[in-house]
Amino acid sequence: MTEARASLLRVRALSVSYPGPQGPLRALSDVDLDLDEHECLGVIGESGCGKTQLLLALLGLCGSAARVTGSIRYRGEELLGAAPARLAALRGRRIAMVFQEPQSALNPYLRIGEQLAEGARHHLKLTRRAALGRAAELLELVQISAPAARLRLYPHELSGGMRQRVTIAMALMCEPEILLLDEPTTALDVTIQAQVLEVLRSIRARTGVATLFVSHDFGALATLASRLTVMYAGRAVEQGAIGELYAAPLHPYTSGLLRSLPRLDLPVPLRLAAIPGQPPDLAQLPAGCAFAPRCPLVHPACAERPALRMRQGDHQVACHCELPAARIGEAWS
Amino acid sequence: MLRFLLRRALSAVPTLLVIATLAFVLLHLTPGGPFDSERVLVPQIQHSIEARFHLDEPLWRQYLRYLGDLAHGDLGPSFQYRNTSVNELIAQGLPVDVAIGGTAMLIALLLGGSIGLLAATRVGGWRDRLPMGLAMLGISVPLFVTAPLLILVFAIRLQWLPAGDWVSGSWRHLLLPSVALALPYTAYIARIVRSAAIEALASPFIRAARAKGLPSLTIVLRHALRPTLMPLVSFLGPALAGVLTGSIVIEQVFGLPGIGRFFVTGALNRDYTLVTGITVLYGALIIAMNVLVDLCYGWLDPRVRARQ
Amino acid sequence: MSPAERNDGPWRRSWRRLYARRGARWALALLGLIMALALLVPALSPYDYAAPSWTHIFLRPSLRGGEWFGTDGLGRDLLVRVMWGCRISLLIGIAASLVSVLIGVAWGTAAGYIGGRTDGLLMRTVDVLYSVPFIPLVIVLEVLFGRNFLLVFIAIGAVSWLDIARIVRGQTLAIRSQNYIEAALALGVRTPAVIWRHVVPNLLGLVIVYATLTIPSVILFEALLSFLGLGVQAPLASLGSLVADGANEMQANPYLLLIPAAFLAAIILCLNYLGDALRDALDPRHD
Numbered sequence: 001m002t003e004a005r006a007s008l009l010r011v012r013a014l015s016v017s018y019p020g021p022q023g024p025l026r027a028l029s030d031v032d033l034d035l036d037e038h039e040c041l042g043v044i045g046e047s048g049c050g051k052t053q054l055l056l057a058l059l060g061l062c063g064s065a066a067r068v069t070g071s072i073r074y075r076g077e078e079l080l081g082a083a084p085a086r087l088a089a090l091r092g093r094r095i096a097m098v099f100q101e102p103q104s105a106l107n108p109y110l111r112i113g114e115q116l117a118e119g120a121r122h123h124l125k126l127t128r129r130a131a132l133g134r135a136a137e138l139l140e141l142v143q144i145s146a147p148a149a150r151l152r153l154y155p156h157e158l159s160g161g162m163r164q165r166v167t168i169a170m171a172l173m174c175e176p177e178i179l180l181l182d183e184p185t186t187a188l189d190v191t192i193q194a195q196v197l198e199v200l201r202s203i204r205a206r207t208g209v210a211t212l213f214v215s216h217d218f219g220a221l222a223t224l225a226s227r228l229t230v231m232y233a234g235r236a237v238e239q240g241a242i243g244e245l246y247a248a249p250l251h252p253y254t255s256g257l258l259r260s261l262p263r264l265d266l267p268v269p270l271r272l273a274a275i276p277g278q279p280p281d282l283a284q285l286p287a288g289c290a291f292a293p294r295c296p297l298v299h300p301a302c303a304e305r306p307a308l309r310m311r312q313g314d315h316q317v318a319c320h321c322e323l324p325a326a327r328i329g330e331a332w333s
Numbered sequence: 334m335l336r337f338l339l340r341r342a343l344s345a346v347p348t349l350l351v352i353a354t355l356a357f358v359l360l361h362l363t364p365g366g367p368f369d370s371e372r373v374l375v376p377q378i379q380h381s382i383e384a385r386f387h388l389d390e391p392l393w394r395q396y397l398r399y400l401g402d403l404a405h406g407d408l409g410p411s412f413q414y415r416n417t418s419v420n421e422l423i424a425q426g427l428p429v430d431v432a433i434g435g436t437a438m439l440i441a442l443l444l445g446g447s448i449g450l451l452a453a454t455r456v457g458g459w460r461d462r463l464p465m466g467l468a469m470l471g472i473s474v475p476l477f478v479t480a481p482l483l484i485l486v487f488a489i490r491l492q493w494l495p496a497g498d499w500v501s502g503s504w505r506h507l508l509l510p511s512v513a514l515a516l517p518y519t520a521y522i523a524r525i526v527r528s529a530a531i532e533a534l535a536s537p538f539i540r541a542a543r544a545k546g547l548p549s550l551t552i553v554l555r556h557a558l559r560p561t562l563m564p565l566v567s568f569l570g571p572a573l574a575g576v577l578t579g580s581i582v583i584e585q586v587f588g589l590p591g592i593g594r595f596f597v598t599g600a601l602n603r604d605y606t607l608v609t610g611i612t613v614l615y616g617a618l619i620i621a622m623n624v625l626v627d628l629c630y631g632w633l634d635p636r637v638r639a640r641q
Numbered sequence: 642m643s644p645a646e647r648n649d650g651p652w653r654r655s656w657r658r659l660y661a662r663r664g665a666r667w668a669l670a671l672l673g674l675i676m677a678l679a680l681l682v683p684a685l686s687p688y689d690y691a692a693p694s695w696t697h698i699f700l701r702p703s704l705r706g707g708e709w710f711g712t713d714g715l716g717r718d719l720l721v722r723v724m725w726g727c728r729i730s731l732l733i734g735i736a737a738s739l740v741s742v743l744i745g746v747a748w749g750t751a752a753g754y755i756g757g758r759t760d761g762l763l764m765r766t767v768d769v770l771y772s773v774p775f776i777p778l779v780i781v782l783e784v785l786f787g788r789n790f791l792l793v794f795i796a797i798g799a800v801s802w803l804d805i806a807r808i809v810r811g812q813t814l815a816i817r818s819q820n821y822i823e824a825a826l827a828l829g830v831r832t833p834a835v836i837w838r839h840v841v842p843n844l845l846g847l848v849i850v851y852a853t854l855t856i857p858s859v860i861l862f863e864a865l866l867s868f869l870g871l872g873v874q875a876p877l878a879s880l881g882s883l884v885a886d887g888a889n890e891m892q893a894n895p896y897l898l899l900i901p902a903a904f905l906a907a908i909i910l911c912l913n914y915l916g917d918a919l920r921d922a923l924d925p926r927h928d
Contacts, residue, residue, distance in 0.1 A: 345772075348768075348769045348772045348773075351769055352772070352774070355773070355778065356778065356781070359778075359781060359782060469910065469913060469917075470906070470910060472913060473857070473906055473909040473910040473913050474905075474910075475861050475864060475868075475905070477864070477865065477868045477881070477884060477888070478884055478898075478902040478906065481884075481887075481888040482902070484891075485892075485895060485898070489892055570771075574774065574776075578774075578776040578777070578865075581776075581777070581780075581869075582865065582868070585869065586888070596777060597780070597869070600780055600781050608781055611777070612777055612778060612781070615774035616772055616773060616774055619771075619772045619774060620772045623771075623772065
């Protein structure tokens with residue numbers, strides 16, 4: 001049972017909303033998550049489903065306009081509503097984040113050595129020289145050659161893949177316990193993606209840092225994550241071991257999402273299948289299941305919002321229909 | 334860096350040449366000579382004066398002579414102020430302009446910069462709207478309106494400060510003209526700094542810096558300051574041009590013995606060399622400021638430095 | 642965004658955004674009022690702007706006497722003179738801005754669209770002209786050639802197109818590199834047609850904003866020249882020359898300075914505010 005485990009990070013009923021002209025924009029609604037020591041939890045969903053909002057909420061960086069409710073516990077300590085100084089002490093020190101676009105996450109005006117070192121100098125009180133030494137070590141860890149020389153470069157002098165590796169090294173500077181990855185490979189070429197994923201895998205093998213890996217790329221998630229949470233319209237709709245979820249998705253959305261992966265083993269007309277329709281407007285979420293308007297299995301009960309329920313073993317689903325995975329798959333064809 | 338400076342210095346030469354030629358040609362094409370307004374001179378005296386200033390030579394000789402002197406930094410003798418060179422007149426007037434213009438720019442940068450930063454951290458609140466409304470007013474009321482108004486209030490009605498005149502080294506005589514000249518630039522700078530700071534603070538790398546848990550002051554000073562300064566630096570070029578023109582007005586209103594007044598009287602009296610000299614000086618100052626702006630860009634932004 | 646708004650064109654949306662700002666409505670109304678007054682008052686008033694009246698010197702502003710804004714040192718009605726000043730200032734402002742916008746847009750589009758050496762040459766020219774101290778030069782010109790309305794015009798136009806040319810060039814470069822331009826060219830659409838159909842409409846918003854912001858700067862420039870005694874010829878008055886006259890009399894009769902200064906400031910303020918509001922309203926990032 002998830003409740004019984006002593007989680008490193010325990011998120012309950014986390015909601016984030018922003019004021020909008022047509023009522024509040026619900027970016028995240030009642031999300032539950034548990035992250036254990038050394039674990040890698042994947043979060044998958046379309047763009048705009050609230051993945052990035054989830055990570056920002058964990059760091060308390062949603063901005064002053066956001067309304068954040070629920071509970072975020074780090075080793076039992078409630079972070080929501082904690083003193084700003086306490087949050088700042090955790091950020092970058094215990095919980096570090098890698099952003100989606102390395103070219104905009106790095107300050108173009110500063111040398112990368114400076115940017116790598118500043119977190120460690122602040123949190124660990126390292127001297128400038130010691131921090132730069134540690135930075136060089138970490139650049140080596142993320143497989144950047146001639147690290148000492150690279151420290152003197154500016155972000156624009158690095159390639160995209162190199163920049164992303166620098167931001168990964170930056171996140172690891174203070175040996176955090178939790179690493180938040182926000183689509184770290186999306187902005188990169190496919191071959192570079194593979195290199196960056198390999199770097200992340202080897203870092204996890206060496207440091208055992210617990211990781212929350214957010215992506216819309218199932219393949220990338222599968223290389224790192226052991227468990228997966230599927231998000232739709234700001235809600236978690238399915239959770240479970242990644243293999244089980246892949247083999248037998250129990251939510252119609254997950255089923256459709258997996259079907260939309262290109263399948264080169266099938267004849268051309270069947271290789272790609274799309275989910276018809278659009279994700280809902282976050283300002284006007286339906287009262288019931290948010291996926292109902294696009295769902296092939298929609299029925300009257302869907303007017304009521306389904307809760308995330310345990311189905312088999314550790315596998316949780318938020319759906320009223322109790323059909324087995326195979327039947328749900330058939331409904332899409 | 335050195336090569337960049339050298340290249341910029343070389344590329345300034347044709348610009349200066351254009352300015353000098355323009356001023357020279359315009360002045361000499363117009364009807365009426367510099368000594369027409371005086372009482373009728375004996376032809377011999379007229380000739381001797383013209384010979385002294387080389388006005389009897391063909392125009393192209395005069396032009397070449399002028400350029401040759403210019404290359405040595407010699408702007409020639411003034412026609413109007415006998416036995417005085419343009420260089421001496423400029424040396425006389427320049428300290429006044431430097432004092433007023435420098436003080437004004439200092440006031441504008443300090444006041445405008447802090448107003449803009451303060452407003453940027455309080456977007457939408459009254460501490461943003463009130464100063465920005467005033468700034469809008471500030472850029473809309475011209476110098477030649479604010480300057481007389483300041484005199485009316487502080488010199489004539491309240492009698493706190495002198496209404497004009499110039500006493501070298503006296504801050505009381507410096508204050509009113511400097512403040513009048515500073516007002517529009519304070520307003521401009523406040524607006525520029527505000528929008529630049531808002532944009533800089535919203536950039537993704539600021540969020541990334543926050544995610545590192547750095548203190549706010551470090552984030553602002555180390556990460557947000559440079560991108561905020563960039564638009565301000567590019568305003569410095571136009572600002573200097575504006576201050577030069579502004580000082581003409583300010584000298585007129587306050588009756589100060591600066592270059593601007595020499596310029597206006599020189600134009601009215603057809604003092605060819607004085608007017609072309611001052612025009613070339615203005616051009617050189619603007620060019621120098623533009624080089625300074627480019628250097629600042631490179632100093633602030635490594636991407637620009639790489640291109641230089 | 643409400644469903645009703647969704648199908649509107651971008652222009653109507655921009656107009657709606659502009660109109661939604663209370664300040665913009667006030668600025669438009671005030672500007673309209675000043676324009677209407679400038680047109681009507683001189684036509685309807687019994688007083689003349691030029692004819693001196695030695696029996697009416699320095700009358701204080703009063704509603705009862707009929708001289709609402711008072712009279713100046715030559716006994717001329719200030720209301721009529723200020724309204725004439727508004728006419729002249731606005732006329733010069735709008736006409737000279739049109740000229741400078743035309744030059745600036747042509748120059749900037751040519752540089753940005755053709756690119757290469759042409760671009761280098763055109764923009765180098767702009768750079769050189771930027772370093773020319775124009776206002777002093779214009780002052781010299783004015784003194785030498787006599788005060789000439791056309792000259793003021795040309796001088797102002799020559800200064801104010803530089804900014805527009807730079808901005809338009811930048812925008813054209815950005816548009817030029819868009820895929821839809823490549824697509825249109827690849828489909829065999831001819832260059833003038835591409836410029837007319839794709840580049841110009843995308844520049845329009847920007848040009849409107851800068852034209853609005855050029856008018857006040859031109860008015861200020863003309864006022865500066867008139868203030869130095871180099872603008873319009875007496876007895877005709879522009880707001881700048883009225884301010885200059887007023888500044889000479891301000892010790893005894895401050896209203897002679899304050900009233901024309903207030904009108905000048907109001908016009909500039911409204912135009913600046915409208916320009917700012919237009920820039921915000923035309924910015925597609927607000928959608």
